[in-house]
Amino acid sequence: MTSLNVEETKALIEEVLEVYPEKAKADRAKHLTVAEPGQETKGCITSNRKALPGVLTNRGCAYAGSKGVVWGPIKDMIHISHGPVGCGQYSRAGRRNYYVGTTGVDSYGTMNFTSDFQEKDIVFGGDKKLETLIDEIETLFPLNKGISVQSECPIGLIGDDIEAVSKAKAAEIGKPVVPVRCEGFRGVSQSLGHHIANDAVRDWVLSEDNKKEVGPYDVALIADYNIGGDAWSSRILLEEMGLNVVTQWSGDGTLNEVKNNVNVKLNLLHCYRSMNYLARHMEEKYDIPWVEFNFFGPTKTEESLRKIASFFDETIQANAEKVIAKYKAQTDAIIEKYRPRLEGKRVMLYVGGLRPRHTIGAYQDLGMEVIGTGYEFGHNDDYERTMEDLQNSTLLYDDVTGYEFEEFVKAMKPDLIGGGIKEKYIFQKMGIPFRQMHSWDYSGPYHGYDGFAIFARDMDMTLNNPCWKEMTAPWKKSA
Amino acid sequence: MPSVMLRENEGQLTLYIAKKDLEANVVSLEHDQADRWGGKIELDDGSAWYLDPMDTKPKLPKTVRVRRA
Numbered sequence: 235m236t237s238l239n240v241e242e243t244k245a246l247i248e249e250v251l252e253v254y255p256e257k258a259k260a261d262r263a264k265h266l267t268v269a270e271p272g273q274e275t276k277g278c279i280t281s282n283r284k285a286l287p288g289v290l291t292n293r294g295c296a297y298a299g300s301k302g303v304v305w306g307p308i309k310d311m312i313h314i315s316h317g318p319v320g321c322g323q324y325s326r327a328g329r330r331n332y333y334v335g336t337t338g339v340d341s342y343g344t345m346n347f348t349s350d351f352q353e354k355d356i357v358f359g360g361d362k363k364l365e366t367l368i369d370e371i372e373t374l375f376p377l378n379k380g381i382s383v384q385s386e387c388p389i390g391l392i393g394d395d396i397e398a399v400s401k402a403k404a405a406e407i408g409k410p411v412v413p414v415r416c417e418g419f420r421g422v423s424q425s426l427g428h429h430i431a432n433d434a435v436r437d438w439v440l441s442e443d444n445k446k447e448v449g450p451y452d453v454a455l456i457a458d459y460n461i462g463g464d465a466w467s468s469r470i471l472l473e474e475m476g477l478n479v480v481t482q483w484s485g486d487g488t489l490n491e492v493k494n495n496v497n498v499k500l501n502l503l504h505c506y507r508s509m510n511y512l513a514r515h516m517e518e519k520y521d522i523p524w525v526e527f528n529f530f531g532p533t534k535t536e537e538s539l540r541k542i543a544s545f546f547d548e549t550i551q552a553n554a555e556k557v558i559a560k561y562k563a564q565t566d567a568i569i570e571k572y573r574p575r576l577e578g579k580r581v582m583l584y585v586g587g588l589r590p591r592h593t594i595g596a597y598q599d600l601g602m603e604v605i606g607t608g609y610e611f612g613h614n615d616d617y618e619r620t621m622e623d624l625q626n627s628t629l630l631y632d633d634v635t636g637y638e639f640e641e642f643v644k645a646m647k648p649d650l651i652g653g654g655i656k657e658k659y660i661f662q663k664m665g666i667p668f669r670q671m672h673s674w675d676y677s678g679p680y681h682g683y684d685g686f687a688i689f690a691r692d693m694d695m696t697l698n699n700p701c702w703k704e705m706t707a708p709w710k711k712s713a
Numbered sequence: 714m715p716s717v718m719l720r721e722n723e724g725q726l727t728l729y730i731a732k733k734d735l736e737a738n739v740v741s742l743e744h745d746q747a748d749r750w751g752g753k754i755e756l757d758d759g760s761a762w763y764l765d766p767m768d769t770k771p772k773l774p775k776t777v778r779v780r781r782a
Binding site: 276277 | 718720729731733734735736737758774775776
């Protein structure tokens with residue numbers, strides 16, 4: 235099927251919204267739009283609003299944003315899921331933030347620590363339990379560098395004073411204990427959890443006291459969560475360029491690296507959505523500029539390497555060119571191999587913080603076209619940044635509902651969908667190739683030049699898998 | 714009176730309203746001198762804000778409180 239033009243896409247939105255009651259229809263219409271040439275990018279779409287009751291949304295909660303995304307990957311701290319057992323257990327190790335270390339001895343990334351609230355804790359308060367828990371952690375895991383208390387919903391509802399407990403215990407054990415007020419009911423999505431986590435880092439970890447001498451090429455790689463090793467494949471490029479990555483977090487990061495973040499010349503921000511608050515704060519208070527970059531696909535990687543180098547002197551700029559030249563042959567070979575197999579295929583994306591826009595370039599490098607994209611929890615500024623990467627008549631959907639997404643897919647018939655685990659099996663059963671773009675479908679890394687090779691291979695093996703020809707049972711096939 | 718961050722992005726003064734996720738370019742600033750800085754701020758999205766004029770130009774970025782103008 236050929237791609238839809240702007241009018242047809244608009245008609246499709248109308249048609250899909252038809253089933254909603256009047257009020258819900260008006261509300262949802264604001265969250266769906268079509269990219270047009272010369273369109274005003276500001277406020278083109280409404281985002282970061284409460285999901286409608288009764289529709290199937292795909293969002294997470296503030297706890298997911300704080301414990302799961304920002305704090306969780308800091309490997310040498312113990313992150314207590316303070317509250318009932320489920321929140322921590324069902325999200326344990328699901329995000330595949332790789333790290334180097336011995337789990338249970340000096341690193342705790344894939345473990346679940348919880349205060350396991352029972353009825354009596356809800357009735358009488360859980361502060362005592364938190365104290366006991368911190369004591370037990372100190373006995374069993376003495377090599378931990380600090381503790382963070384990630385609140386689950388009941389903590390805010392019953393009004394426990396985790397700040398007081400944290401302060402008292404921090405003085406007692408001589409390590410930082412950070413209370414994070416990321417109760418799940420706060421905000422409309424995990425996005426507020428990122429903000430709360432950023433504020434907790436700002437208030438409890440970063441400090442003028444940690445200031446020391448800064449080298450001319452010292453940079454921080456922040457907001458790369460090392461999913462499937464992403465941060466590692468990004469970091470080698472930066473180091474080859476001659477930059478000194480003194481801090482990398484929170485993927486494969488340590489508490490000391492976070493503290494050391496005040497001693498850099500430049501903050502390299504990969505996921506804008508989850509750490510822009512902190513980058514803005516550090517720019518104001520510690521005079522550290524920040525730059526967004528995109529390491530998906532060779533075109534964007536090249537652009538980003540040049541952009542990063544422009545903050546430094548000619549040595550680094552020359553090095554950046556050398557790095558680009560060095561990997562040229564490698565990426566050309568990949569494109570030569572996979573482009574003929576993927577050329578002209580059409581993709582729909584529905585992911586989280588940065589991938590709905592960042593991966594577009596990587597698909598284009600392989601000759602593929604993104605015909606629809608959307609964020610679960612993006613804000614206005616994300617959509618503004620997305621518009622420039624979009625082609626004419628690309629469908630944009632914010633916090634898309636299960637029904638809408640299915641209908642869009644049925645009408646637009648993409649060749650590949652990138653989303654999360656919740657969408658995966660629905661679309662696979664509809665006979666459409668699907669890649670998880672949150673966890674890279676247990677593959678990765680996808681960042682940098684090395685990651686692009688894996689990205690191209692994965693897209694090819696999903697799209698051109700022979701199983702998609704076997705969707706009809708043999709006895710139902712016409713002869 | 715929202716708290717906003719004024720920031721210079723490649724020479725262009727921008728205003729960021731965290732609560733609204735709005736990052737807008739400043740098209741005009743009433744007082745833009747070394748000894749008097751602030752006043753009415755007009756943005757490229759058409760809205761206008763008022764910042765109490767300061768005696769010196771602050772080091773940007775800076776978080777300030779502004780009023781609706």
